[in-house]
Amino acid sequence: MVFGKKEIVGLDIGSSAIKLAELKEARNGYQLKNIGEALLPPEAIVNKVIINSGAVVEAISTLVKDLGVKTKDVAISISGHSIIIKKVSIPNMSEEELREAIPWELEQNIPHSIDNVNYDFQILPGESQEGNMDVLIVAAKKDITEDYIAVANEAGLNPVVVDVDVFALENMFEINYPLTDEVLALINIGASVTNINILKGGVSIFARDITAGGRQFTEWIQKEFNIGYDEAEKMKYSLRLTGISKELDRITRDFADLICGEIERTIDFFTTTSLKETVRKIVLGGGSSKVPYIKERLVERIGASVEIVNPFKNIIHDVRDFDPEYILDIAPKMGVVIGLALRRKGDK
Numbered sequence: 001m002v003f004g005k006k007e008i009v010g011l012d013i014g015s016s017a018i019k020l021a022e023l024k025e026a027r028n029g030y031q032l033k034n035i036g037e038a039l040l041p042p043e044a045i046v047n048k049v050i051i052n053s054g055a056v057v058e059a060i061s062t063l064v065k066d067l068g069v070k071t072k073d074v075a076i077s078i079s080g081h082s083i084i085i086k087k088v089s090i091p092n093m094s095e096e097e098l099r100e101a102i103p104w105e106l107e108q109n110i111p112h113s114i115d116n117v118n119y120d121f122q123i124l125p126g127e128s129q130e131g132n133m134d135v136l137i138v139a140a141k142k143d144i145t146e147d148y149i150a151v152a153n154e155a156g157l158n159p160v161v162v163d164v165d166v167f168a169l170e171n172m173f174e175i176n177y178p179l180t181d182e183v184l185a186l187i188n189i190g191a192s193v194t195n196i197n198i199l200k201g202g203v204s205i206f207a208r209d210i211t212a213g214g215r216q217f218t219e220w221i222q223k224e225f226n227i228g229y230d231e232a233e234k235m236k237y238s239l240r241l242t243g244i245s246k247e248l249d250r251i252t253r254d255f256a257d258l259i260c261g262e263i264e265r266t267i268d269f270f271t272t273t274s275l276k277e278t279v280r281k282i283v284l285g286g287g288s289s290k291v292p293y294i295k296e297r298l299v300e301r302i303g304a305s306v307e308i309v310n311p312f313k314n315i316i317h318d319v320r321d322f323d324p325e326y327i328l329d330i331a332p333k334m335g336v337v338i339g340l341a342l343r344r345k346g347d348k
């Protein structure tokens with residue numbers, strides 16, 4: 001841990017809500033300074049594209065004001081179809097040579113012109129085929145990235161790190177969970193996107209965003225009961241608390257099947273393309289991880305153990321400042337924002 005590095009605020013611009021977290025580096029680890037969420041109207045961000053930037057800016061500004069955040073430097077992230085993460089195997093070369101080879105590799109691997117993307121890469125440790133090395137390439141569409149930076153700017157903030165959700169999750173996981181050789185999957189089921197990051201020995205060996213999430217479930221409920229977005233969202237939140245009607249139970253099961261089917265397909269793809277690595281454990285999060293049947297279906301379909309993520313596991317949080325019940329309730333959906341709050345200026 002490096003002391004004295006300037007702290008920055010984690011700002012997760014999700015499609016259902018803005019989440020913000022601030023951490024302080026204490027002698028004995030990280031300490032929670034601030035955490036909160038501001039809901040967005042349904043039409044503000046659709047399929048991860050910012051449609052109503054005014055609503056997003058307002059939600060960010062309100063959250064910053066309500067939480068009394070003074071720091072302006074923030075880490076934001078993007079996810080969904082505007083991101084492409086690819087692992088490629090290329091002949092061993094120096095980092096400099098690699099930097100020159102990457103644009104060519106990108107052209108082969110992405111459907112967009114490389115002029116329209118921002119990209120980064122990382123050489124993966126561990127064994128590859130003889131004479132080759134594995135490189136993880138991340139490309140993000142420039143226009144989408146610029147839209148996310150713009151709303152933060154308009155809210156008076158200064159994005160100094162632009163991350164992607166799957167790697168923020170990995171960052172969060174690293175400081176909260178012990179290193180293991182096991183192949184495990186971090187899965188975050190949000191409103192529009194489900195992020196999957198498969199780690200082996202603490203290193204990402206596969207990452208993908210599936211464009212499916214809880215928003216679809218909300219839309220099904222709206223249609224079935226002929227109600228508005230807010231009411232349908234409320235219904236979802238109370239699924240575990242009140243009795244569930246037969247119709248709602250059917251839709252809930254259908255949704256769990258849809259999401260878990262998508263996750264299963266992605267993990268199957270990973271297994272067949274990775275020399276038969278098997279996911280033994282799933283660490284599950286995102287707001288939609290709370291939907292009944294999801295956890296059970298994943299255990300059945302993937303044959304892995306499933307644990308709900310706790311991004312505050314190793315983060316000191318004073319019970320006088322943060323109600324433990326509140327923290328427990330919000331924990332599963334705070335994975336990305338905690339990962340972002342751990343970033344420091346100058347990080348890639």
Ligand SMILES: Nc1ncnc2c1ncn2[C@@H]1O[C@H](COP(=O)(O)OP(=O)(O)OP(=O)(O)O)[C@@H](O)[C@H]1O
Pocket residue numbers: 013014015016017189190191192193194213214215218233236237238239286287288289290291333
């Ligand atoms: N208790 C709950 N039961 C069922 N669904 C829930 C519950 N709490 C939150 N959700 C759902 O989880 C979703 C929000 O999750 P999350 O905050 O992880 O998404 P997001 O970050 O806004 O979206 P994305 O990352 O996909 O852009 C919403 O669809 C919401 O209805």
Ligand SMILES: [Mg+2]
Pocket residue numbers: 012014015190191336
């Ligand atoms: Mg999210």
